[in-house]
Amino acid sequence: RERCQTNEIFSEKKKSYTTLVCLQLVLQTQQKCIATLALFCCSAVLMVLIFSSVDIWGDSEDGITEENCSRDCRIVLAENIPDDLSLHVDGRHHIPLSVGFHSLLEQAKLSVEVVSSVWDLNAWDLEPTPGTAAQGQLLFQRLLRLKSRGVKLKIASSLTNSSELKALAAHNAQVRFVNMTALTKGGLHSSFWIVDRTHIYIGSAEMDWRSLSKRKELGVVVYNCSCLALDLHRVFSFYWQLHDRDYIPSIWSKRVTALYGKHEALELQLNTTPATAYLSTSPEHFCPKDRTRDLDAIHQVIQSAKTFIFISVTDYLPLVKRSFRGTSLIREAVVLRGVKVRLLISFWKKTHPLTFNFVTSLKTLCMQLHNCSLEVRFFSHKEQKEDFQLGLNHNKYMVTDNAVYLGTHDWVGSDFAKNAGVGLVVRMKDSTKDTDATILEHIKASFERDWRSRYAKNLQKSKDQQGKYRLLQWSKSQWETKEEKEWNNPL
Numbered sequence: 475r476e477r478c479q480t481n482e483i484f485s486e487k488k489k490s491y492t493t494l495v496c497l498q499l500v501l502q503t504q505q506k507c508i509a510t511l512a513l514f515c516c517s518a519v520l521m522v523l524i525f526s527s528v529d530i531w532g533d534s535e536d537g538i539t540e541e542n543c544s545r546d547c548r549i550v551l552a553e554n555i556p557d558d559l560s561l562h563v564d565g566r567h568h569i570p571l572s573v574g575f576h577s578l579l580e581q582a583k584l585s586v587e588v589v590s591s592v593w594d595l596n597a598w599d600l601e602p603t604p605g606t607a608a609q610g611q612l613l614f615q616r617l618l619r620l621k622s623r624g625v626k627l628k629i630a631s632s633l634t635n636s637s638e639l640k641a642l643a644a645h646n647a648q649v650r651f652v653n654m655t656a657l658t659k660g661g662l663h664s665s666f667w668i669v670d671r672t673h674i675y676i677g678s679a680e681m682d683w684r685s686l687s688k689r690k691e692l693g694v695v696v697y698n699c700s701c702l703a704l705d706l707h708r709v710f711s712f713y714w715q716l717h718d719r720d721y722i723p724s725i726w727s728k729r730v731t732a733l734y735g736k737h738e739a740l741e742l743q744l745n746t747t748p749a750t751a752y753l754s755t756s757p758e759h760f761c762p763k764d765r766t767r768d769l770d771a772i773h774q775v776i777q778s779a780k781t782f783i784f785i786s787v788t789d790y791l792p793l794v795k796r797s798f799r800g801t802s803l804i805r806e807a808v809v810l811r812g813v814k815v816r817l818l819i820s821f822w823k824k825t826h827p828l829t830f831n832f833v834t835s836l837k838t839l840c841m842q843l844h845n846c847s848l849e850v851r852f853f854s855h856k857e858q859k860e861d862f863q864l865g866l867n868h869n870k871y872m873v874t875d876n877a878v879y880l881g882t883h884d885w886v887g888s889d890f891a892k893n894a895g896v897g898l899v900v901r902m903k904d905s906t907k908d909t910d911a912t913i914l915e916h917i918k919a920s921f922e923r924d925w926r927s928r929y930a931k932n933l934q935k936s937k938d939q940q941g942k943y944r945l946l947q948w949s950k951s952q953w954e955t956k957e958e959k960e961w962n963n964p965l
Contacts, residue, residue: 538671540701543700543701545699545701547697548699548745549697549745550568550697551692552675553690553691553920554570554571554691556687556689556690558865559855561924564916564919567916568916571691572613574695575667575675575686576613578669579616579669581669581672582623584671585625585670586625586627587629588666589664591633592681593681593682594681597682607687610687614638618641620645629649631652638681650714650718652713653720657716660892663883663889663894664755664894666710666896672697673695673703674695674703676696676896676898677692677880678691678869679691690868692869692917696744699742701733702740705734705752705753709755711730726763730762731763732753732762732765733764735752736766739752741903744900745912747904750900751900752771752898752899755894757890758891767890768883768897769800771897775872775878775899776803779874779877780813782874782875783815784815785815785817786818786924787819787884787885788820788867788870790885791826791829792886801832808846808848809839815847815849816849816921817848818867818921818925819850822866830933834933837850852930853930855929869924870882873914878899878913879898879899880897883897902914
């Protein structure tokens, strides 16, 4: 009897234990399901918050889309030629740079977005001669008056203590700081305008009184081209998102991804001529999805040239071989494809001595080859002691028989690796009988004018052991000590 009672007790305990185990298993399963569901919900909410926040940072695009944007555009070459440079300007195809900026301000009804590394339009205390800074002062005053017209002014800059930016901010301008030192250990070299997401300027000029008077600049103004303006606005939005950041976000809004690139360029009409265009940027960390790098754009333009390549830059120092393949591609174009190459480099107080080593190496390429044409000249102007930038050829472009690249970087390897820049590539789709009507022909004509001018000098060989460096120092000392003497001699 006792044994039966013991068995019954054991059986009851076993049932209770089994029930308890089952309940624990059910509870654990429910907890896992709840945890999984909670984790999924949190992830979904987090992703929504991230993407919604980034889209807010990316700014709206005023209803302009790839489907409804304008592709029938007008493009005009805008140059600043200093008064003391004797260079002919064809008024039919060129406009003064100051006129280009003022025309954009006249068009503005909603917004003006500006990126510039320099803000020195007034420079009252630095003005060397009366009136030279007048154009800069006038432009600054017109920017101040945008508030009274109800036009929003937005500025992205790397400057932290600019009196001009503070004055503009006091007149309702939105100014955001891009900390390039923290982001890439470089600087902001981009220079462009966007007006009403419809008209743009891109080129070498900065918001500096010298760019409107005493420094030689070249860029383009493009009117009624909202497709291209929309893509450039996305570059602006990229900078805008970096406000006060010391890191580059790993997730970006779709509103900063590129609309067009070297593999899928924008098809448009430029002055009634069929063409394609796309924007490029640098450094590589500043290239969101589908955005073409500046270096890749340069390489593509060189590789596609068939008859000539004309390059005009302030500085030429291709030290970073891994990324900057421009020099090797130029060699290939000259030797393998018979392309004629002309390289026009500015000669000024900041010209690096190694520039002459690279130039000498390039020129030896054609010493023993037939049908080989590679020429290099230095654009030099009598510098003034008050400001060594006066008269400087600040151009940064390349034009070929079928394309043009307008950038904001000099051809210095480290520039593309660390500094923020932007470029525009334009390619004509079809040959036209009226070749004088294309922007390529206008820029080519400007290059040839500079190339044939008395300011474009050949580099002669130096007989001393120090080579080009001593020649550079000797030439500069001659200019500084004998300013009244005729100085138009080959270097």
